[in-house]
Amino acid sequence: MDMKSYFHPNESIAGKAKSDKHILATIAGRFIGANPKHPPIYRIYSDEGFRRGADYRYEMDLALRWPELEDGQFVYVWGKLWCDGEIEHPFSVSCFSPVSIMVNGTQQFASNLNDDVFPDRSSYFRAKLSKGWNHIVLEFVKTATGCGGKFGTGSIKGFPMHILAPTADRDGQEGWVYSSPQSAAWEIMPGAEEERGASAAVAEWYPQMKWTPQELNAGCFNRIYGEQQGKIAYAWTKLENRNPSVQTVRMIGEYQGQLTVYLNGAPVYEKHQQHSAGPLDVTLPIPFGVHDLIVRSACAGAAWGFSLEIEHVSGESAGPVRRIQPYPVEGLRDGWLYAGPFSADNAPLPSAITRMDAVFGSEGERTFWRADLPGAWVRPYLENAVYGKWNYPLGVTLYGILRTGLELEDPHYTNYAADHIEQCTSLHAYSVWDQAQYGSPGVNHQLTLIDSLDDCGSFGAAMLEANKLRALAGAEAAAERIAHYISREQSRLEEGTLYRTRGTTDFMKDTVWCDDLYMSTPFLSKYYELTGDLAYLNDAAKQFLQYKKLMFIPEQGIMHHVYDFKFGKGNGVPWGRGNGWVLFSLTELLAVMPAEHSERPALLAFFSELCQGYRRLQGIQGLWHQVLTDPESYAEASCTSMFIYAFARGVRFGWLEEAALYVEAVLKGWDGLSRYAIDKHGNVYGVCRGSGYSFNRLYYKDQLSWQLNDTHGIGIVLLAGIEAMKLRKHVSTLGGLESR
Incomplete structure (x- = not known):
């Protein structure tokens, strides 16, 4: 694919920026401007309302609320949800009895005979939400099986939504309202454009928050x-x-x-x-x-x-x-x-x-x-789309912004990244208490409910990097929790290899992913720096050597994306960003590993093998492709950035022979990014969205599309630019290795 198709050449930042620092400032400034530093929103919550479970769905058992409810009667539940723009939102429902779900007056889901008798099963659907307030009404019918259900987000990690009360007397408060038992179904739902019928049919909504x-x-x-x-x-x-x-x-x-x-x-x-x-x-x-x-x-x-x-x-x-x-x-x-x-x-x-x-x-x-x-x-x-959120793509984004501030000697950037991270860490102890009190926290949901490496390692590594610049409230306690999870709770194979026994989808079961080297080893390396405990460094080193045994393709010098134990083989597809995670993370480990460490020679040899394999696959415009071995797949910005980052560090720290070849690859790659993947406004193009995995390379090539300003890529593009600048300075001085 021709990268020029992302935008007209005249829109490229390469023709507008006066320096690499200018490029970095433009990218970081655009991101900060689009995601201002808003704090969490504090709201009144009624503990007499519906509780959200750990799956972020509301538990709506109306038979418990109305013990005298009779078969055939109806109960209505009403709430509202704000959206900044039109989206397709994922929802999930489990049914204790028949249920119909209306969004803005239009039916979006109706349970079937199967749903109504399997309350432990979840049904998923997507509904279009409009910009502004969206009214959601659930109509439950009492039967001999009960009345009610569990309803909420269909994406716990991505959209842990909370509902606001729609009635005037509870304006601004979190939670649903529900009706008294109704003998007949309503014709018009509350929240519809013509609010009559339903609104008049019920005298009061519950829970009633009134003192006697x-x-x-x-x-x-x-x-x-x-x-x-x-x-x-x-x-x-x-x-x-x-x-x-x-x-x-x-x-x-x-x-x-x-x-x-x-x-x-x-x-x-x-x-x-x-x-x-x-x-x-x-x-x-x-x-x-x-x-x-x-x-x-x-x-x-x-x-x-x-x-x-x-x-x-x-x-x-x-x-x-x-x-x-x-x-x-x-x-x-x-x-x-x-x-x-x-x-x-x-x-x-x-x-x-x-x-x-x-x-x-x-x-x-x-x-x-x-x-x-x-x-x-x-x-x-947390009601911000980005600022104050804890997730793994933002970990690498904030790491890039933090390092940009250091390189530009501008605290505006470092403070933004550190403030975002500290908004999370300062509420860590509270969110743990909140989860125990209410079932699911309103902030820090991935950190508080860690159940995968994605939830903790990436953002945790950025947190430890920021904590070096200034002590962040709650950071060390959060780091201790993450270290315990990775070392003591995360599933592992018998020899200690990090391993996925389950996942958000069935296909993740019994797999090892390239991605998980990034989700674990940079944090382990930085936690070793913080604590001095070699066990964390040794664990990181072991992961690379074990992953190499499972996933390295020696004839090409690159990695499978995933090894699937269900089939006993790698998936055969060298996904660009998955390979980028491996090389990027290995540099993070080598940069802190003592020269006398017993595994260092093997890891340096692995680093060299990988660099040779990746360098051979660089595209003619300087960028690497979504499927590394398929030049017809789109040129992908995040893996390109990670290879630039690792090559530049490999030259600076003396890890690579034939340094001139890698200097050329770095400069060619950074020129390609600035010409073909970054526009004059600092928008970053060509970053693959978050992935699943497949044995079919067409999934990666055709279905796993790129997104504009995806947080998987912004920070690593910044880090690539920083390392390209450092490499130029290093080569121009001809003074040997630059100290870290």
Whole structure:
């Protein structure tokens, strides 16, 4: 395939950029501009709603919700899902009884006789979602088998969706609403353009998040936590003064129990134990800006809580002082967050409670923020398409951006990559707690629910690289978890070879993939750097030698993509990126391996054999092909980048003989990328999408298409450019090996 077909030659960055650094800055800048640094969204979640399991599907057992439900009656479940653009979304459903699923008023799924009697089976379908809000309604019919089902994403790793409540009283909150039992089917679904019939047919939606009058009179802490003699709880809000001068604020209300008020961590008002309602009257000077207001209370009886409202503001000139949310939480109505209850010796300090990334308390009392509604908790949800997400393609993307910042000596890039990674690591401990509490976390789902090397090794390696530049909150704990998974939990063959006994699809069962060298050995190499424990380095070295036995094609000097034990052979297809992962990862290992390591000579020999095989297959335009041995398959940017990266390092570190041949291959390859695969806006073309595997090379050639700006390729293109620059500098100095 002619790479010129990706775009007109005049659109190439090669004709626009003044230097390789300019190219790197353009690619990295485009990516950063397209994926701004937005934090997770915090939402109110009702623990009286439907729980998501570890498979990220909602468990909707309506027979449990309505024990008096009669055969033939209907129950409706309604939620909404936002989409940034039109997409085909994968869904999965398991049926406890007949179910019909409507998306934006159109039926997209109806169970059949088989579905209705096999509740453990999953049915998959895809539905078109529109830009904006999409309303999803499930119609369940009660039969003798039950009523309900499990429904949610059809792609746990790719689209771990969460649903938002569609009713006005729960606006911004996570979760579905469900109807009371209905004697007849609705003709018009809620959320349809003409909302009548169905909306009018049901008086109320459930769960109802309303306190009874008795609960409202019991005090905020009592209705949230119950009577907890001697226990401590906190309430948090903020005061904002928009007037440049100091304003004197009087706040009045009532309290029960022992109470202390803190402003910005310092106590400003205290009341001793109060068994009945007592007056609360606080006068405070409030400077310009936003200030934390904390109320700490100890339970002294059945009534436990407080009320606090601004009554009067005065100062040099009248100005607005208002109470605002302590942190943006969608669905929060009254502007207070609550944490507790804690035993007196376990309660966090008031100065340590004003954060949204940590669980509070010790074992037995660990908790997070709640709202003053029945069963209402605060939870973070990642709603960005890219920023803050943890997955393996983003691992190599962020590694490339991080290294770009170092090469350009520009902290804009290094900070972006490190901040993305730290958004994940800082929430690691929370997400583990969240998963145990609710079934599936709203952030860090792949790290928290690790079940494959894809989930941890790539991003973990980038994390350790970023952690060298600055200590990232939670990084070392996350690294320890990843190391334990790779070393102790990941399936292995008898001799220790990393191995897939299962996968997201049946064909992955009993296979070894080239990809998994990248998903494991760079992390193991960097974890060895962090800990000094040779066991991790030795494990990485062993993987390369074992994979060579299974997958190396000696007559060509390249690798099968997959070895399938179901057939006892390699699949016979040298997929470009799979081979690229091998060579890239081997350089990461060799770069940290001590010169005296016993396996180093064998690994250097393997590296040389692979480089010779790959160099012979470079295309006339400097790029390598999707199927390495098929010049009719498309020229592929990510494997090209990895070969450039490895060749350049091989020359710089003295691992390769006939260095001139590899210098030429690197420069030819980088020129080809910049001319044919990168346009003037920094868009990267020709990167193969995420793959399955096949014994049919036409799958790779014709079905496994390329995608624009795929995250499998952006970072490695940057790394290739950096290594091409380093190689030019190395050769021009003629001063021997450049120190690492």
